[in-house]
Amino acid sequence: MIEVSELTKQYGDKTAVDRLSFTVRPGQVTGFLGPNGAGKTTTLRMILGLDAPTTGTATVNGVPFRHHPRGLRHVGALLDAGQVHGGRSAAAHLAALARSNGIPRRRVAEVLQEVGLAEAANRRIGGFSLGMKQRLGIATALLGDPPVLMFDEPINGMDPEGVRWVRRLFRRLAAEGRTVFLSSHLMSEMENTADQLVVIGRGSLIAAESVRDFAARGTRRCVVVATPQATELAAVLTSAGASIEREGSAGAEKLAVTGLPADRIGALAFENRIQLDELTTRTASLEAAFMELTADSTEYLAGQPR
């Protein structure tokens, strides 16, 4: 269990994290979402005691993480896969970490096997691909068999097989009763992995709820209509209270209708003798919900004068 209460971090006059409060519960995968620069990494670092909060508290299982003299049995964390020394072998890197926490040496071989790096155990980390470094970072997090695991952007640089493996791993760790907290700026990733979401923008909390609730409160349901009489249909639907957006290229034009359900659109078209080629309900994606909710709080928008 991770509890964050009124957590604030200021760098000069810039507030990176602003009175953030949320709880991450065991037995579930909780996604930590926000656009780039939203304060995700700063929050993770404060939970891990690397950065001291300006005000507020963060505890892991009731204790500020910094109060533990040794950490690996309490929390496993992957912050950045590059935080290794390229001159050491994977096995030596893990062995040194294990030794510092009094973890038996055999765990090194076990976690390397677990993440699929057993073959590469004695190779220099400097020669690893980003995906391999991510696996090594996950191995580091698993080393102490901790009840709480935190991963910052764990999917970066992984191949599709690796992504599938890591999703299964997160689900399994949560099923074992552990607290799994993973950050990402990719909403689509959470759709497949997380049960709960903590969404932040510009350092403030936007939402803390289940993935399903979050998706539902995002974009209203949208119906896509293809018709040869687009202009007429658009006029009919607008007068019935819908809002219309035109999609696709000329000749294969489609209307994206929000504000009316598909059966109502079909009925209106029938009454007005308008031919429909296609009528599809597009369910709100998590991606859309995320974009909509964080639109006001995106730190760096492309094309925006800075």
Next chain:
Amino acid sequence: MTTLTSVPRSAPVDAPPVRFRDLLASEWLKMRSLRSTPWTIALTVLFVLGSTAVATLADKAAGSGPADFRPFDAYPPAGYWTLILVASSMGALTVVSEYSSGLIRTTTVAVPARGSVVLAKAAVTAALWTAIGTAVSTGCFLVSQALVNGRHAGVPITHPGVFRPLVATALLAPVCALVGLGLGVLLRHAAATMITSVFVLLMLPTMFSDSNRWSADIKHAMVSAAWNRLIENWEPDPHSLGYSATVPGSWVVYVLWPLITVALAVFVVRRRDV
């Protein structure tokens, strides 16, 4: 409300006691798992021994008078400035390499007791460089005496006036390595740390001379000046115009430099964001 509710597990019950020697073992593993460590040490030792051979062979006066130990043949400044440079850089690298790669964050998550990490690194660095320093110091003595033996001027290691230069030279390496390590924690950047340690250990002492009281005081508070005084196995000339450092004062300098830099490092690392 009952006190019998199960608490969430905060740590597995089989967690072993927290031991400082686990950190020592961990840092030693880190040190020896880098291929560059043995190579750098081997090349440095060879260079310093070579500088001793060159200095002894070039010293025409050696062997012309009565047999005595001539410390500047065995311990020539050129060779030992290199040792100061390498020891302080290697000491600094044990921490700076962690800061530049970000490994320090992985280390700090594994061991949130940051002060203990710095102390463990300092202990391992001190032990390694004391061993190297002792080997180099003894080796240089033997090389120089073997060469002057050809001129029948060699002295045994038990000769009066040999022991203090030998020990002071052996300890020069760990003193400089610890100063480098302390500065590395304080500055964190590789270039800044290297330049600062070279400046305070090698360049700064040359700015001050023995001819003024205040200037001499500053100079004598420097590590390389202290080493110079400690290997001089003769008493300073009482009629000399320059001020001379004292032997006890020079030992104090040897102790204070690493003590202060490492203590500052431990103090700062506990208060600063990683």
